[in-house]
Amino acid sequence: MIMTDLRIAARIAILTALSLILFLLEGLLPLPLPVPGAKLGLAAVVTLVALYMLPRTCDAFLVLLLRILLAAAFGGGIAPMLYSLAGGAASFAAMALLKARTSFSVVGISAVGGFLHNMGQLGVAAAVMQTDALLIYAPVLGIAGILTGLAVGLLTKQILQKISTG
Numbered sequence: 001m002i003m004t005d006l007r008i009a010a011r012i013a014i015l016t017a018l019s020l021i022l023f024l025l026e027g028l029l030p031l032p033l034p035v036p037g038a039k040l041g042l043a044a045v046v047t048l049v050a051l052y053m054l055p056r057t058c059d060a061f062l063v064l065l066l067r068i069l070l071a072a073a074f075g076g077g078i079a080p081m082l083y084s085l086a087g088g089a090a091s092f093a094a095m096a097l098l099k100a101r102t103s104f105s106v107v108g109i110s111a112v113g114g115f116l117h118n119m120g121q122l123g124v125a126a127a128v129m130q131t132d133a134l135l136i137y138a139p140v141l142g143i144a145g146i147l148t149g150l151a152v153g154l155l156t157k158q159i160l161q162k163i164s165t166g
Contacts (some may be wrong), residue, residue, distance in 0.1 A: 011054060012062055019046035019067040024074070041114060041148050043067060047092065048110055048156040053163070057096045064088050082128075083121045090120030106160065107153035114149020115142055 023043040031040065047067075050060035068088055072081035091113040098109045118141040126134045 008055065008059060012050075012059055012066075015046050015050045015053075015063045016066040016070070019043045019050075019063060020070050020074075022046060023067060023071055039148075041117065041152055044091070044110070044113065044117070044149075044152045045156050045159065047088075048095065048106065048113070048152065049159055049163075051092075051095060051099060052106065052156075052160055057100070060096070061092055064092055079128075083124055086124040087117035087121040091117035105153075106157050107150060110153025110156060111146050111149035114145035114147070114152060116145070117149075118142060118145035 020043070022045065026039050026042045047060065047064045050063040051057065054060050054063075065088075068081060068084045071084065072078065076084075094116045095109050095113040098104045098112060104112075119138065122134060122138060122141055126132055
């Protein structure tokens with residue numbers, strides 16, 4: 001069954017709103033993570049659900065892009081937006097490619113996405129600060145990205161199963 005343009009637009013709007021809500025709520029949680037600014041990435045659950053639910057990859061990317069832009073508009077600012085765009089684009093590109101061309105599970109795809117999200121943000125931070133010294137954080141951020149990606153993937157897997165069974 002082909003979704004109508006209106007249905008697709010409505011799903012994009014709903015998924016964007018959910019993603020933004022999770023992003024904003026997560027910012028209120030005081031998490032004892034070892035790296036300043038590190039988060040679980042709950043908004044990534046919605047991005048991953050969109051990648052599996054929406055008919056076109058560009059529709060899911062639009063959910064991600066709208067969430068990043070709206071978060072910046074609601075007070076995030078330009079710098080966090082640049083970090084989010086870098087991490088989100090790197091993560092999304094890899095997840096979309098893996099979903100289309102491999103038999104990786106949603107959990108595996110999410111783990112790769114979490115890793116690349118952190119590496120994308122670290123790359124932008126190193127470029128902005130004009131120093132390679134920040135790359136010393138790569139192992140810690142890489143492991144953190146994989147672990148949070150696994151958690152996001154497991155949650156997404158459960159959501160997708162619930163959606164498919166009605």
